Amino acid sequence: MALGPTWTNRSRTRGLVLDAIRAARTISRVELASATGLAGATVSELVRELIDDGLVVEAGPGAPTGGKPRTLMRLDPRARxxxxxxxxxxxxxxxxxxxxxxxxxxxxxxxxxxxxxxxxxxxxxxxxxxxxxxxxxxxxxxxxxxxxxxxxxxxxxxxxxxxxxxxxxxxxxxxxxxxxxxxxxxxxxxxxxxxxIGEYWMGAVDRRSTYGCIYMASGIGGGVVVAGEVYRGSSSNSVELGHMSIDVDGDQCPCGNVGCLENYAGPSALVRQAAATPGLAERLAPDPDTADFLTEFARIAAAADAGDPDASRLIERSARYLGAAAVTMTILFDVDAIILAGPSFAMAGPAYQTVIQEEVDRRTANWRTHPVRVMPSVNGPDxxxxxxxxxxxxxxxxxxxxxxxxxxxxxxxxxxxxxxxxxxxxxxxx
Amino acid sequence: MALGPTWTNRSRTRGLVLDAIRAARTISRVELASATGLAGATVSELVRELIDDGLVVEAGPGAPTGGKPRTLMRLDPRARxxxxxxxxxxxxxxxxxxxxxxxxxxxxxxxxxxxxxxxxxxxxxxxxxxxxxxxxxxxxxxxxxxxxxxxxxxxxxxxxxxxxxxxxxxxxxxxxxxxxxxxxxxxxxxxxxxxxIGEYWMGAVDRRSTYGCIYMASGIGGGVVVAGEVYRGSSSNSVELGHMSIDVDGDQCPCGNVGCLENYAGPSALVRQAAATPGLAERLAPDPDTADFLTEFARIAAAADAGDPDASRLIERSARYLGAAAVTMTILFDVDAIILAGPSFAMAGPAYQTVIQEEVDRRTANWRTHPVRVMPSVNGPDxxxxxxxxxxxxxxxxxxxxxxxxxxxxxxxxxxxxxxxxxxxxxxxx
The missing domain is CATH 3.30.420.40 (ATPase, nucleotide binding domain)
Structure with missing residues (x-):
């Protein structure tokens, strides 16, 4: 809330102009004034400064509007x-x-x-x-x-x-x-x-959106973005989805909590589950003691993709558990989209997305608020x-x-x- | 993020000054400039306007600082x-x-x-x-x-x-x-x-705090406040704690979700549980079909308070479930305090607070971030x-x-x- 001293406001208005240029790709000074609410003179001065710094370049004339021709500006992507x-x-x-x-x-x-x-x-x-x-x-x-x-x-x-x-x-x-x-x-x-936040930066979500991200690599994490800013909480240790309980009577986790999502749905859990599944254990011979869960998980995902019914069942069950987490994210953060990001989702293909979307749709059916779209990250495994x-x-x-x-x-x-x-x-x- | 047109900034700076006066109780113009980051002349002009409007009154001289004597201002609580x-x-x-x-x-x-x-x-x-x-x-x-x-x-x-x-x-x-x-x-x-938000307004929490609120009346709701602003999400339907799942294999709730907290820990659930508890059912004769859960719940809470072991067990179990929700709130929203508000907590006395604090402490013991205090609302049942x-x-x-x-x-x-x-x-x- 607090407006800082004047130089902070100055750098904030500069940032506002830069961000508006970035979002629009090309934009005129008049449109910038309208998009930011800043006075025309302020916009002109800041644009001059950004051009001097090499961040912004002129991009030719805009479409004719009947009045004075407008010059469009755009970021120079190779400037920084x-x-x-x-x-x-x-x-x-x-x-x-x-x-x-x-x-x-x-x-x-x-x-x-x-x-x-x-x-x-x-x-x-x-x-x-x-x-x-x-x-x-x-x-x-x-x-x-x-x-x-x-x-x-x-x-x-x-x-x-x-x-x-x-x-x-x-x-x-x-x-x-x-x-x-x-x-x-x-x-x-x-x-x-x-x-x-990478999704926002790449323009994959509406700029005013509140959306969540489930991140799955060797563990499970999460993030929530509100109108372009990461939700932080009191110490930036928010949305630790992997250690959210999905079962109040579940097993103890080393983190202190019980029934943690990661122990049901994460790659290490799937490797353990595969090793304990007769038939699949012999076919894949997964190593439950490996430090490299991701490689083992990739083999299970590949088997599921190739039609192995046991591997498919494990992936689907993991997706249902993640669906429960996605529902909790929806109920608590009131998100309008959930992004699936990280190498584990990238390895497993669209199976997770389909099941998680189903769970969210079914379990929030009576909320009458707004739909929640489940989408893969535009930034892939990286x-x-x-x-x-x-x-x-x-x-x-x-x-x-x-x-x-x-x-x-x-x-x-x-x-x-x-x-x-x-x-x-x-x-x-x- | 967006700064609006100039008149919005004007009303925002005015609000900033008013809020700083409210927070400080009494404050001088020099301190106001320092607290808000606004220029001295702007502060003086806004203070004059607030005095003209009758919102702010002068409250005598401040403590001597060696320089020019400073006049303190305070809100007139009866002005609005x-x-x-x-x-x-x-x-x-x-x-x-x-x-x-x-x-x-x-x-x-x-x-x-x-x-x-x-x-x-x-x-x-x-x-x-x-x-x-x-x-x-x-x-x-x-x-x-x-x-x-x-x-x-x-x-x-x-x-x-x-x-x-x-x-x-x-x-x-x-x-x-x-x-x-x-x-x-x-x-x-x-x-x-x-x-x-009532807690913030009454000064019960630090102004920069991210804190959560569990609200229990006949149902269970929740709220999160970040530095004095309610966390909204995309449609202001956030932190619906009562319909957060605590058991992924739990019973279907009419809301669409399964294992909803309210069906384990809420007053209506306790009335049903009491009616199904041999001994207690006869002693209290609770009516599980009543529309007035709160009155029935109050009788269970009173019995627990008077030492009835069955009623105490029900209240404690409800508190453990709410503790699980408080842990999820901590893990996801990274709150530094959790307020227990509403008539049901007020009826049940300190039993809930003790158990919920225990659960939060035990289940987040290994996070090494910051403590989370569980506190009753300063605003009581209202x-x-x-x-x-x-x-x-x-x-x-x-x-x-x-x-x-x-x-x-x-x-x-x-x-x-x-x-x-x-x-x-x-x-x-x-």
Missing amino acids: YSVGVLMERNACVIVIVDLAGRPVARTSFHGVASMPPDQALPVIASQVDALLATAAVDRERVLGVGLVSYGPQDRRAGVLLSPQPSEQWLEYPVAERLGQALGLSVLLDNDAAAAA AAAIGAAALVLQSELTHGRAQAKDRRDERASRHASSGGRWRSLQCPNG | YSVGVLMERNACVIVIVDLAGRPVARTSFHGVASMPPDQALPVIASQVDALLATAAVDRERVLGVGLVSYGPQDRRAGVLLSPQPSEQWLEYPVAERLGQALGLSVLLDNDAAAAA AAAIGAAALVLQSELTHGRAQAKDRRDERASRHASSGGRWRSLQCPNG
Whole structure:
């Protein structure tokens, strides 16, 4: 609610203009004034500044309106870039995206989770460096790095609050150390929240929509976005769907809760279930003790896809459980769409989407409010990494910090007392 | 996110100043500038306007600071009033609150739910009129009426989307008809959301807190408040806790879902459980077919309080189920506090609070984020009606519409095209 001091309003109006240009793709100054509610003179001044900074370029004349011809503006997608890093139990994915949120380079590798963090982070940094070099992206144009992983986290401090994959990672300053190794600003965020905001950034949802995201990689997470902003809660540890109880009399989970969704519907649960299913256990020989659930899960999904009735039954049951979670998300967050994101959904194909949509339709049939659409992510299996990069763009653009270096330095000196540039990259609303 | 046209910003800054004065109780102009980030001249001008409108009065000199003496300002609590109306299955409660959110008059009566709406709303209107007369509150000083009831609702249209208590209520224009009968603006909202925001308005929670509210009357509802704003979702039908599934294999509920919390833990469920408990059924002779669950529930709660072991077991089991819902609220909304509001919690005393706190502590023990406090509502059994009145204050004050009549008329003419005064009273963020 609070309007900040004047320079904050200034950077907010700048962000508003940038975001309106991004959303419209091409737009005239008059349309910008109408879309943002800002005075014409303010719009003209901000547009001039954005053109000077190289973020916006003129895109020729608009359609004739009978009056003075209008010049259209658009973002220059190659003016800035951001980097998204997903750090998962099984793999690390790095993407570079342009100002329009489109990936221009990607890499992935295994093995990071088995290292202590003081070894793992330099490895990630060197992979980011190599990817920037391969893609020939000028570092001066990189706005920053979004590093995303599972929760819980202390997002402001840039640390994980879970002793996963090993005790050494608990409260290790991952964001700060990666930032030091790269010489770039790094923000830490939740993988599922990143996947969720990536949909908005790619224009896959209505800009005023409240929508949810179920993110399934080796575990299950979630995110909710309200009119383009991630729902944060009091400490940015929200929508932890995998540890939501779906059975009040269910088994104890190491997290402390009982009947956690992840233990019924997640890839590790399916691997255990497959190993305990006579026939399927022999046909697939899944290893319930593997650290690489995703590969085992992919084999079960492939078997289901090929018509194995036991594998199909397991996938369908998992989808029904996820459907129950989608219903809870609908009942509690009043979402109008639910996005299925992450590699596990991508591997399993449309089976999940169909069943989850059925469950939502049937179980909310008498609410008489509005339909809830269940959709696959437009960002495919890399939704979290692309979303991580989008979070950086959002932080820099919408909140008005994507200025040329001299203006940035001036700004930084003005709010040095609030923690300086480092902290300024953490999203302001958490 | 969007900044509106200039007059909206003007009314927003005015609301910001009013809210800062309200929060601080007494505050100087210099402190106001610092609290709001507004320029000193803007603060002085807005304060002069608020004094002219009679909303704010000078409250003498502040503590000496060595410089020029500072004059403190405070709200005049009797400058404006609002009315809160709770329309429930069993009873209707009306309160009048002053500008500080304190109730100055209250009444309640039965029988409205058994009438068709075209009879019930004139009855409610005449009770509001009578209460205003009894309390000697000048109608010119009444900002509006908050009418709250169960969900689902179409809040903007001011209609209920449920055929409860009878088919005639479904989509009947309750807000419009009550407004016509009273000659006052009426906003419709959810009872649990109102109870939730009432806590904020009374200063019972930190102003930046994200907190949840479990509301239990004859049914179970919920609300979440983020930094002083009700979490709305896409249609203001959020946090419907009573119809959240706690058992994926549970019984079918008429709402369409299975294993709904209300059917395990709500007053009607407890009355059914008591009637099916040998011994207790004979001792209390509860009527499972009664329409007045609350009275029957009160008898069970009283028996538990008096030491009846069967009644105590039922209350404790209900509290454990509600504890599971509180855990889900914590895991999904990342709340830092959970308020227990409504007549059923008020009847049952501290038994619920103790058990729900235990469940939350135990089941989120390994999250390492922050503690979650479970607390009773400061507004007692009337939390929803008081909260309904607070919603009107919030709409009028924070969003800057509590001006003198001439300024209000001027404003109304300026945004007549957006639907006029009637619609303007609907909270703008839903």
